[in-house]
Amino acid sequence: MMEKEEIIRNILKSLLPMMDKKALVLLTGGTADYQEYQKMVDELLLTEARIAVTPAFQSLASEEIRDRLGSRYIMNGETLYREINEINIIIIPVLTRNTLAKGAMGIQDNLVSMAIAAGFMKKIPILAVTENCSPNSGHTREKGMNLNEPYNRMMVGYEERWKEFGAILIGREEFSSRLKKMLYPEIPIYSESHSPEQSSSEVFQVLTMKDVQGFRPGQRIRVSSRSVITPSAREALHEKNIIAEII
Numbered sequence: 001m002m003e004k005e006e007i008i009r010n011i012l013k014s015l016l017p018m019m020d021k022k023a024l025v026l027l028t029g030g031t032a033d034y035q036e037y038q039k040m041v042d043e044l045l046l047t048e049a050r051i052a053v054t055p056a057f058q059s060l061a062s063e064e065i066r067d068r069l070g071s072r073y074i075m076n077g078e079t080l081y082r083e084i085n086e087i088n089i090i091i092i093p094v095l096t097r098n099t100l101a102k103g104a105m106g107i108q109d110n111l112v113s114m115a116i117a118a119g120f121m122k123k124i125p126i127l128a129v130t131e132n133c134s135p136n137s138g139h140t141r142e143k144g145m146n147l148n149e150p151y152n153r154m155m156v157g158y159e160e161r162w163k164e165f166g167a168i169l170i171g172r173e174e175f176s177s178r179l180k181k182m183l184y185p186e187i188p189i190y191s192e193s194h195s196p197e198q199s200s201s202e203v204f205q206v207l208t209m210k211d212v213q214g215f216r217p218g219q220r221i222r223v224s225s226r227s228v229i230t231p232s233a234r235e236a237l238h239e240k241n242i243i244a245e246i247i
Contacts, residue, residue, distance in 0.1 A: 022049075022050070022086050022087050022088050022089075023049040023050070023087070023088065023089050023090070023091055024049065024050050024051075024052060024074075024083075024084070024087045024089070024090045024091070024115060024119075025049045025050070025051050025052075025091050025092075025093065026051075026052050026053070026054075026090060026091070026092045026099075026112045026115055026116070027051060027052070027053045027054070027057045027093070027094075027112075028053075028054045028056065028057055028092070028094055028095070028096045028098075028099050028112060029054055029056025029057050029059075029060060029096060029098075049072065049091075050072055050074055050083060050087070051072045051073055051074065052073075052074045052080060052111040052112055052115050053073075053111065053112065054099070054110050054111070054112045054113075055110055056098075074111060076111075077111065077114055080111055080114060080115055080118070081118065084115070084118050084119070084122065084124070085122070087119075087124055088124075088125070089124065089125045089126075089127060090115060090116070090119045090124055090125070090126045090127070091126075091127050091128075092116075092126070092127070092128035092129065093129055094129060094131070094132050095128040095129060095130050095132065095133050095169070096132055096133055097132075097133045097155065099112060099113065099116070099133075100130075100133045100155065100158050100159065100162070101155075101158055102116070103116040103117070103120070103158075103161075103162055103165075103167075104157075104158035104159075104161040104162060120165040120166065120167070123166060125166070125168070126162075126165075126166070126167040126168065127167075127168050127170070128162070128167060128168070128169050128170075129169075129170060129171065129172050130159065130169045130170070130171065131171060131172050133155065133159075134155070134156075134159065134169075135151075135152035135155050135156060136156075137171065202221075202222065203222045203223065203227075204221060204222065204223050204227055205223075205227050205228070206227065206228045207221075207223060207227060207228070207229045207230065207233045207244075208230050208232070208233050209230065209232040209233050209236055211233065212233050212236035212237055212240065212242065213236070215240060215242050216240075217240045217241055217242070218240075218241050218242070219240075219242050219243075220242070220243045220244075220245055221242060221243070221244055221245070222244075222245050223244050223245070229244070
């Protein structure tokens with residue numbers, strides 16, 4: 001089974017083409033309990049996403065990581081409510097049972113649960129990966145956390161409540177294509193096995209508008225987690241439906 005850090009990194013790679021959209025990424029304690037979190041931060045800093053975290057995440061993430069997130073970090077409720085009106089989508093890479101239950105019951109006791117409640121009330125699309133909380137997921141079954149049927153029904157009931165509120169709950173495999181379809185319904189979505197153009201072998205460390213002008217529409221290009229992509233290049237990538245793959 002794919003390791004958790006790889007799952008989250010792949011999810012965040014999907015945010016790179018979102019040049020004209022504003023995402024709010026909610027990080028829970030379930031996101032922070034692994035050693036390779038620094039790699040995830042590299043991917044996240046390539047996007048325009050804002051970030052809110054739970055106290056559990058705050059206690060687990062290192063000071064270095066919090067410093068690197070810098071201005072992306074939403075530190076208080078006042079800032080959250082000021083910026084929520086500009087958010088196009090709320091993304092939860094790891095939805096924990098605790099956060100699932102709070103969202104279903106309307107509990108607002110930290111920045112993440114406040115953002116979820118605000119998203120529901122304002123009908124902002126919420127996309128959450130349920131690998132860690134759904135009784136039916138392979139992860140839950142592998143950990144032996146699905147043996148109590150009454151408890152399973154309660155968790156499924158919470159999932160159904162989220163869906164009634166308008167959230168989209170998915171497995172990790174669906175994330176990338178579902179996100180693109182939600183944000184860019186007019187752009188064709190190609191699977192990994194059938195893409196319009198193969199990836200360029202060159203890895204761009206700095207990507208400018210001049211570089212993008214030489215790409216074919218629909219082409220795949222490669223960048224590193226520390227590549228610099230200029231704002232004009234981001235816009236041009238979107239206009240030409242070019243997919244940047246982070247290696």
